[in-house]
Amino acid sequence: MKKKKMISVLLTAVMAAGVLSACSTGQSSTQNGDNAPNTSAGGVTTIEFWAAPNPTQQAFWQTMAKDYEAVNSKVKVNVSAMKESPTSEAGIQAAIAAKSAPTMSENINRGFAAQLSDSKALVPLDTLDGFQDIVKSRSMTNTIEPWRFADSHQYVLPIYSNAMLFGWRLDTLKELGYSEPPKTYSEILELTKKLKAKYGDKKFLWAKADLADPTAWKRWFDFYMLYDAASNGNKFIEGDKFTGVDKAGLDVLTFVDSLRKENGLLARQVTDPFENGVGTFVDVGPWTFTTWAEKYPELKYNVNYTLTMPPVPDDVDPADSKTFADTKGLVIYASATKEQQAAAVDFIKWVYSDAKNDAAWFEQTMLPPARDDLTSNEAFTSILDQHPELKPYAENVPNAIPPMDNAKYNDLQTIIGEQAFNKVVKGGITPDAGWANMKKAIESALK
Template sequence: MKKRIPMVLSVALIAGMLSACSTGQSGQNESGSASGEGVTTIEFWAAPNPTQQAYWQEMAKAYEAQNGKVKINVSAIKESPTSEASIQAALAAKSAPTMSENINRGFAAQLSSSKALVPLDTLEGYDDLLKGRSMSKTIEPWKFADGHQYVLPIYSNPMLFGWRLDILKELGYNEPPKTYGEVLELTKKLKDKYGDKKYLWAKPDLADPTAWKRWFDFYMLYDAASNGNKFIEGDTFTGDEKAGIEVLTFVDSLRKEKGLLARQVTDPFENGTGVFTDIGPWTFTTWAEKYPNLNYNETYALTMPPVPDGADPAQSKTFADTKGLVIYASATKAQQQAALDFVKWVYSDAKNDAAWFKQTNLPPARDDLSTNESFKAILDESPQLKPYAENVPNAVPPMDNAKYNDLQTIIGTEAFNKVVKGEIAPAEGWAAMKAALEKALK
């Protein structure tokens, strides 16, 4: 899945984009109704993905058929230069939509800090929405430092690690290891048998400081080691030092065993150069076309991140690759409430989430995804999605800080990348990273 990195627009860039943005709230009176019609009009910007746009258009049409006083216009967020930039430009031009999806928690922090978002928990019916969708556990880590909820997660991909099970079996393993010690033991056996032909973790991103790449290495391991500690909450560094040093020490130990390969290799996991890597559910469509030899529980297995020795693997947490929906404060009160009512209606029926799951392959953000009968046929047809469904409640979303891009870069430049390269000791890396983060948070 392609990651979009939010950017803060300069005044010149905003000015240059205003003419390209739709005027979502124009032509309406103070009640939020289209002039003279008594109809509340909602402008909904869907993700710039044809499948998601089509889904929301179907939902809007079905809702309008039951609610003649509401009109929902669904269109895709413009991606020039990014969807986040288009939203910021629309806000600056006072032409923002009523609501939009495709919002990650970090970008929501940027928007909420400027009072651009409605705290969803202040709208009537919000608690009923959570109950109707069975998502009270899944949404808990989304709570912002000020106690409010600004984003309703639509989907949540609990990032899992894939293991080349066929290669592990050659080493005498019937299942993947679950603890750091077991992973290191496997790494030694792998290197003894294959030398420089195979590595535990072959991925050039390990040495790349780009901010979003930490979501798929450091954060996955850290969430598991810290029992889901948020690392940064609002403007405060809350990192678990013991867990953080354990993660960096584990990575350093893999380096010392020559188990890491941080240079460019074509599809290292798929081609067997590496036996361990992060995998999201969007991967399987590509594999079906390009690597049909990769079969779940035959050639590869999926697990939650390994945990430090002595920790319970069954309690492992992981990073949530996830985005959600927001309602903008610039909308009228009538539009805000109508938007919430629409969303509540969509999620009051699990069949609507099942349609989303089937059309997008993105796991709905629900506590009961693995047990609700509405999803059974999908999971039976695609059993590789089952571990994602089971772990939706165990996935931790990105930090709620407007500067998350800069902060995550620091994790790489001060600690993770340096440990991968053998340039710094784990404890020293943690200390340097912590100091740089706390300075940046002031």
């Protein structure tokens, strides 16, 4: 899920060297013999599963492990929460360096997976027997496709996918004569002019301090949402190559610059600007609704706010809009024995062979499972009926694009802000110059 602060995934040089050394051998404590856990006693294979440091997710996996063991006495699944000191990513890398990595873990985004796969710490899941059975039985063929890495392998099985949407204040739109949110750039600019004419500096289209903040992860929730929509889901960076579409990038920056010129952006700290009506339009993830229910119970879906996919340039069909996927998944570590790897696949295959398990996940975590059939599978009907605000997220899981597969994703996304997006928001550079500078800097960083 979205973090309140930036997660650093870089270790010190000493730790990084340790990781590379540990991973290059392809060995673990089970193979070296030192501090080796009893992984195959009495014909039982023991696997270690590190769940995300989130109580609801840990509880889900503990239940799955217990139920699985009831039907498979040959596998023992030990579920524990991954350490967060100083971050979960650093904890995983430290465990790899110490040759004490688990068999498998969740809570892995595609960028961090690129770091691990670069050092040969992960098993390419598509090389394991049974993996394609998981993809088929879980009905996730479309959803998992954008997760394919530049080397054509799949290193991560996505567990959940938050197809990031934009929230609109319906009450404000209605006051301006709109019955529904605009969908294209020109329509939004027209709305912004009406908004400013009526409210002046009391209301803005997009009020969010993060627009001017270069912190890497913040680009997932502004630039990437707009870019994915404008480019039909182009991956921007694939492996070590910049593959961005110039026209789409320029369209996004020009749109943001046009909003700035109309005084439609407020890029400074304001307490909950969207919730308090200062902002009209903002990114919204499904985790938001729990907070709103507690702090802003007056906000009602399709009454005073609604949700849409990102807007698109005028020459793009809004029906083709794509968006950023705030998403994490599951990996199997290369240090696990072949027996443990096979047991891990069997466990996951069992979990995802029945949609009721994904339904239990959805109900407990409010994180949409990474499936193509959330709105057509009856297992999820009651959840979506009880929480209609989750329906547009469920509908767009197949239209959401995960983070880049490059180990330098933090540095690369910082460049987007520093060289282009943040500067355009502040009026410090033209869209053309910003895109050119950003592209040059990213291509240099990728060498």
